[in-house]
Amino acid sequence: MQYKKRTHTCGELRPSHIGQPITLTGWVDTRRDLGGVIFIDLRDRYGITQVVFGPQYEEKAHQLAKELRSEYVISVTGKVEQRPEGTINPKILTGEVDVVGMELVILNKAENPPFAIEDDIDTNEDLRLKYRYLDLRRSEMQKRLLFRHKMYQITRKYFDEHNFVEIETPVLMKSTPEGARDFLVPSRINPGKFYALPQSPQTYKQILMVAGFDRYFQVVKCFRDEDLRADRQPEFTQIDVEMSFIDELDIQTIVEGLMKKFFKELLNIEVQTPFPRLSYKEAMEGYGSDKPDLRFGLKFADFSELVKDSGFKVFSESVKKGNVVAGFAVPGGAGFTRNQMDNLVDFTKSLGVGGLAYIKLTDKGIDSAIEKFLGNEICLKICEAAGAKPGDNVFIVSDTWQKTYSTLGTLRLEMAKRLNLTDENKWNLLWVVDFPMFEYSEEEKRFVAMHHPFTSPKPEDEHFLNTDPPKARARAYDLVLNGNEIAGGSIRIFNSEMQSKVFSLLGIGTEEAKTKFGFMLDAFKFGAPPHGGIAFGFDRIAMLLTNSKSIRDVIAFPKTSSGYSLMDDNPSEVDKKQLDELHIKLK
């Protein structure tokens, strides 16, 4: 097929091009056939240009243009002309000119697309995913992927300028016992043995530090075989970072520098550094989350002291058991109806606590079902502690420390949503630090690492490892943006004795540690430098900075929430021959 290559893109032509012969290629966006004259909006990734065909220009091209339909791929040669008076379209950048179509070549026809190739389409996501190539043809999707592209460029430039070395680590790695479920890859050459896809290149990057690379980064795919969410895909991209001879502040400063660049170069927003630090304890006791969204208030207060000697046994007994009574003031909540409150009480109960007590503060004073147990004075003190104003409603929960605050945290987010308290124009960045080393897993009946098993304890807490492990805090830090964890890291353990001790606290025996992590313990015996690092959730940052509702909107070919790829029908069954070669028999 003969056709001329384009001389310009569809976003390029301006009045300065008037009179020039040019060729454009692209997709037919819309066609307006007025009988004697036909207008075509021609689209490529750079923009839209209007092409006009008519018998007074070129009869043959006009006849062929009658056949054009949406999404036909064409090449048009013609002349750039000023649009007649009153027909300029200010909505498009090329709206001052037309291309008069003299030669038209239909490069490919197209079936009528299942949904319109335009922004703000109102269609089911499964259809978009099945026809992803059409979805990605839409300008809002192209913009998102271009945004993502810029993020890669900024990242690589930034780390290169700061002396970091990009090193690729294996995708076929050793399965490790801790953390997320691994995706396994059977080894054909080694019957019965498996590789795992990396949950993160954690062990490799630490070994690169032992190797002396000092500053490493990688933009890397990671894989976790866990259930999906709006912000979680089974394969996702991290910016993985590791540094030697540093402390927490060095890592955090490097990270803040990158975030500053992202905001400046992508959104033209200046963010202030350093970002605020909140300890895990402060975050939990203040906002009920280890990734608090501080774009709005609703900060908690602890009422335990106020109620421990009160006549309200539900609270006083609870405090005596070592539990907590805490809550927060809901602005305007005194106006909630009985029905609304019953609904909120049910909502709270569904989160796994006994209930939700509440004290309404009105102009006339306290209005609460628990006033008769607590007394007016304590109720007023609770309102004061919560910072309640007349018209507010203080929500109170009592349970264990963990349950009370995590329930209040969920309730806090729910109330912010219902009352529309979130300022969508705000960007709230903060560090959460001083995480506990361990948390107890009810399911496994043992301690598990809150961050990961290579995380170093804080030096002043090391003694707790022998006496009271849950009290030991880790040298770990998470970066939070608008209530989303977007990066997490730690200063690592770098001597094999400490590493062995932490393994044993995690219930990983000497033998198992040797089998699973022996290579790392060995490496640490040959001169491991002190080191630490962090990993960014690249897709999540892209999602947040582009105001996308889902991580799927910033990934070219994402999976559905059941881990399925609708476009290529994947995962799929394989031939028995393939399984035989892999020594696998299906149950």
Place this chain on the structure above:
RNA sequence: GGGGUCGUAGCUCAGUUUGGUUAGAGCGCUUGCCUGUCACGCAAGAAGUCGCGAGUUCGAGUCUCGUCGGCCCCGCCA
């Protein structure tokens, strides 16, 4: 593993509460007319496995059970 919600024309949805004539609308599509449109206009037309499978019933888009799929959440995600 659990909870919620959705599934009707190519698309978005109404119709389901209370089973009953030929399942409708807007957009899109097709055809015709139309020389300055850009949400073109006007006229006509085609288009349905009511997700799928059983069941109840004289009769099921509508009721029951099962099942598949999308989305959101809990668990899970160091």
